[in-house]
Amino acid sequence: MSIPIINTGDGSNLVACTHDYQVKCGNCRLNSLCLPLALESEDIEQLDSIIQRSKPLQKSNHLYREGDEFQSVFAVRSGTLKAYKTTDDGREQVTGFYFPGEIVGMDGISNNTHASSAKALETSALCEIPFASLERLSTLMPSLQRHFFQLMSREITADQQLITLLSKNSADERVAALLLSISTRNSRRKLSATAFRLPMSRVDIGNYLGLTVETVSRVFSRMQKMEVLHVDNKEIEILDIEGLRGVADIG
Amino acid sequence: MSIPIINTGDGSNLVACTHDYQVKCGNCRLNSLCLPLALESEDIEQLDSIIQRSKPLQKSNHLYREGDEFQSVFAVRSGTLKAYKTTDDGREQVTGFYFPGEIVGMDGISNNTHASSAKALETSALCEIPFASLERLSTLMPSLQRHFFQLMSREITADQQLITLLSKNSADERVAALLLSISTRNSRRKLSATAFRLPMSRVDIGNYLGLTVETVSRVFSRMQKMEVLHVDNKEIEILDIEGLRGVADIG
DNA sequence: GCACTACCTTGATATGAATCAAAGCTATAA
DNA sequence: TTATAGCTTTGATTCATATCAAGGTAGTGC
Numbered sequence: 073m074s075i076p077i078i079n080t081g082d083g084s085n086l087v088a089c090t091h092d093y094q095v096k097c098g099n100c101r102l103n104s105l106c107l108p109l110a111l112e113s114e115d116i117e118q119l120d121s122i123i124q125r126s127k128p129l130q131k132s133n134h135l136y137r138e139g140d141e142f143q144s145v146f147a148v149r150s151g152t153l154k155a156y157k158t159t160d161d162g163r164e165q166v167t168g169f170y171f172p173g174e175i176v177g178m179d180g181i182s183n184n185t186h187a188s189s190a191k192a193l194e195t196s197a198l199c200e201i202p203f204a205s206l207e208r209l210s211t212l213m214p215s216l217q218r219h220f221f222q223l224m225s226r227e228i229t230a231d232q233q234l235i236t237l238l239s240k241n242s243a244d245e246r247v248a249a250l251l252l253s254i255s256t257r258n259s260r261r262k263l264s265a266t267a268f269r270l271p272m273s274r275v276d277i278g279n280y281l282g283l284t285v286e287t288v289s290r291v292f293s294r295m296q297k298m299e300v301l302h303v304d305n306k307e308i309e310i311l312d313i314e315g316l317r318g319v320a321d322i323g
Numbered sequence: 324m325s326i327p328i329i330n331t332g333d334g335s336n337l338v339a340c341t342h343d344y345q346v347k348c349g350n351c352r353l354n355s356l357c358l359p360l361a362l363e364s365e366d367i368e369q370l371d372s373i374i375q376r377s378k379p380l381q382k383s384n385h386l387y388r389e390g391d392e393f394q395s396v397f398a399v400r401s402g403t404l405k406a407y408k409t410t411d412d413g414r415e416q417v418t419g420f421y422f423p424g425e426i427v428g429m430d431g432i433s434n435n436t437h438a439s440s441a442k443a444l445e446t447s448a449l450c451e452i453p454f455a456s457l458e459r460l461s462t463l464m465p466s467l468q469r470h471f472f473q474l475m476s477r478e479i480t481a482d483q484q485l486i487t488l489l490s491k492n493s494a495d496e497r498v499a500a501l502l503l504s505i506s507t508r509n510s511r512r513k514l515s516a517t518a519f520r521l522p523m524s525r526v527d528i529g530n531y532l533g534l535t536v537e538t539v540s541r542v543f544s545r546m547q548k549m550e551v552l553h554v555d556n557k558e559i560e561i562l563d564i565e566g567l568r569g570v571a572d573i574g
Numbered sequence: 575g576c577a578c579t580a581c582c583t584t585g586a587t588a589t590g591a592a593t594c595a596a597a598g599c600t601a602t603a604a
Numbered sequence: 605t606t607a608t609a610g611c612t613t614t615g616a617t618t619c620a621t622a623t624c625a626a627g628g629t630a631g632t633g634c
Contacts, residue, residue, distance in 0.1 A: 165490060167487075181473055182473045207465065207469060210468060217461060221458070221472075225432035232408065232439065236416040238486060284623080285581085287620090287622075289584080290584080293583075524612090534592090536612075536613095538590090538592075540613055540614080541613080
């Protein structure tokens with residue numbers, strides 16, 4: 073079966089909507105993560121009707137770029153994305169990784185312009201949520217409005233956590249915290265909390281955590297030696313999650 | 324004239340609402356900063372009616388503490404606040420400074436619990452905006468809803484900027500960026516962009532920027548020697564704003 | 575299969591900021 | 605006014621991580 077491909081010019085390929093992608097929010101495995109739990113089933117159908125599921129995005133293609141006009145936020149259905157900004161002197165700052173069930177693009181709301189770029193780390197499926205429709209629907213559905221206020225607030229607290237990590241914690245603590253965060257997010261999706269494949273490179277990790285590649289690599293080696301982790305390139309196994317929590321010194 | 328004082332037990336003094344504090348949004352000097360520009364005057368009156376102006380907060384008292392139940396966000400009318408989290412090992416992480424016209428408390432929305440504490444750096448006047456009322460009003464006034472989405476998004480982009488600063492920039496660059504940020508915020512309020520009094524201590528600055536007090540102090544001294552700044556304790560004069568921009572290497 | 579490229583690891587050295595230490599300054603209270 | 609506590613500055617030393625350098629590994633396309 074052939075799927076019509078739209079070449080967008082920037083190298084990303086938007087696949088036009090076909091029945092292959094006709095997942096519905098009501099039957100989506102992830103709806104407990106990205107949907108307001110309080111929504112009635114008729115509300116969910118209304119929400120469904122504004123969502124566009126037309127975006128399987130190939131690895132290393134952009135969902136949007138810094139400066140692009142903001143029109144939608146996106147729910148990740150499968151795959152992983154990174155959000156990043158390019159600094160004045162051309163370096164990259166990764167500001168977040170987005171896993172299935174999470175929402176990316178909310179930093180574009182303030183200026184109607186995306187404040188960062190979003191790029192697929194692997195082939196990813198996305199639900200596009202046009203923000204104008206979401207706003208309209210939110211005035212009709214208070215629980216949806218509340219849900220989005222909460223999602224945005226959660227993004228703020230996540231950023232604040234990262235700020236603390238960058239400003240107070242050592243290289244080991246930062247890496248440990250990231251691994252634990254990925255572990256938690258995996259278990260929310262009923263995946264293994266202890267064994268997973270990192271979707272991002274060491275460079276991206278370093279970039280996110282404010283460390284160089286070399287330091288990240290050394291931390292992995294050190295933790296392997298301490299038998300806290302088993303590392304095989306991108307495959308990670310957490311051998312001693314309590315030990316890892318100890319390193320991250322998170323409560 | 325005596326003003327009834329309510330002792331809240333934690334050392335903060337809430338002054339009961341009297342006509343002394345009967346500023347209205349419509350005639351507030353700061354409304355261009357904290358109000359949705361698109362609101363009609365009757366809308367502004369509705370907004371006015373939910374806002375409580377009962378909180379002159381003395382220096383070093385708390386507006387709320389991490390873990391407190393979230394009920395309101397607050398607009399700063401005068402004075403300055405800092406928001407901070409206490410890390411597991413008891414250290415403080417300052418996550419933001421809030422000047423007149425800015426909104427503090429939005430990180431509490433996601434969990435109905437304040438994710439950080441907010442403390443007055445000097446005596447401050449605040450407008451309390453009960454969030455439940457704000458939500459209700461937002462469903463009736465789309466432009467108010469939009470305004471709050473934008474305010475929250477702005478908080479996200481501000482945090483991302485800080486993340487980049489912490490992860491990529493040297494001590495000098497961080498301090499320069501903070502001074503420029505304060506300068507910009509001052510000029511938005513029609514105050515001097517080049518001469519001002521820092522409301523926060525060196526400790527707070529270091530804490531915010533991920534540096535020690537000593538380092539902050541040395542940066543000030545160095546910049547003074549370079550004739551970029553004139554520093555007299557908390558009084559700062561920017562002598563060479565282009566030079567400062569150069570140090571911050573922003574654009 | 576081979577070559578190419580991007581990614582990862584490890585070691586040696588350099589460096590910016592932390593830490594340790596002490597003294598000067600400011601503001602507040604007695 | 606002096607005492608007191610907290611804030612700020614400056615100097616000497618240490619240390620974690622960056623930088624520089626080089627070799628190893630994995631994935632990709634021809």
